[in-house]
Amino acid sequence: GAVVSQHPSRVICKSGTSVKIECRSLDFQATTMFWYRQFPKKSLMLMATSNEGSKATYEQGVEKDKFLINHASLTLSTLTVTSAHPEDSSFYICSVEQGEKLFFGSGTQLSVL
Amino acid sequence: GESVGLHLPTLSVQEGDNSIINCAYSNSASDYFIWYKQESGKGPQFIIDIRSNMDKRQGQRVTVLLNKTVKHLSLQIAATQPGDSAVYFCAENMEAAGNKLTFGGGTRVLVKP
Numbered sequence: 001g002a003v004v005s006q007h008p009s010r011v012i013c014k015s016g017t018s019v020k021i022e023c024r025s026l027d028f029q030a031t032t033m034f035w036y037r038q039f040p041k042k043s044l045m046l047m048a049t050s051n052e053g054s055k056a057t058y059e060q061g062v063e064k065d066k067f068l069i070n071h072a073s074l075t076l077s078t079l080t081v082t083s084a085h086p087e088d089s090s091f092y093i094c095s096v097e098q099g100e101k102l103f104f105g106s107g108t109q110l111s112v113l
Numbered sequence: 114g115e116s117v118g119l120h121l122p123t124l125s126v127q128e129g130d131n132s133i134i135n136c137a138y139s140n141s142a143s144d145y146f147i148w149y150k151q152e153s154g155k156g157p158q159f160i161i162d163i164r165s166n167m168d169k170r171q172g173q174r175v176t177v178l179l180n181k182t183v184k185h186l187s188l189q190i191a192a193t194q195p196g197d198s199a200v201y202f203c204a205e206n207m208e209a210a211g212n213k214l215t216f217g218g219g220t221r222v223l224v225k226p
Binding site for chain 1: 121145147149154155156157158159162202206213214216217218219
């Protein structure tokens with residue numbers, strides 16, 4: 001399956017700062033990537049669908065100005081958490097669509113102090 | 114299994130025994146199902162998938178069973194090994210919805226030596 005690289009794996013930031021998370025498809029040109037959020041001991045919740053060359057599609061309840069998504073190339077999508085607050089602390093995971101299968105990155109643990 | 118309250122249901126299995134993980138899915142129109150394995154601090158890893166026109170599919174040491182009548186999915190792991198310890202999620206998809214997977218609550222599998 002597709003090999004997905006996500007960076008950084010862990011980030012700690014101060015409240016009010018912005019954090020960028022990168023998701024790279026290493027061996028596959030991905031027109032569509034997905035961003036998920038996962039709270040401890042909980043399931044994955046889809047945040048948004050990242051579309052190469054066009055605007056991302058956000059799920060209901062997800063603030064698009066808070067979670068900026070850029071998918072400028074077929075191998076890279078970025079998620080920027082703007083003006084982060086402690087409640088944004090979570091595990092963020094990206095995935096790449098290959099056919100009807102999804103392959104996931106290793107996740108980013110964000111801790112906002 | 115489905116998450117109840119604040120904790121994941123846990124299945125404790127003796128090493129070498131078979132494991133059965135259950136999942137009740139919600140949408141009768143779902144036509145594609147996937148099982149993922151997630152180890153602590155990592156992204157989900159694809160295990161096996163099944164389409165709604167099948168009721169059983171086998172992989173290496175794993176078997177997925179689908180009962181559409183009662184909207185039930187199960188994952189059987191043969192000869193469970195310590196490396197199988199993880200959280201397992203089922204996910205459902207409806208072709209008409211693209212690849213926006215809906216994840217179940219997850220079940221933690223603990224393998225006892």
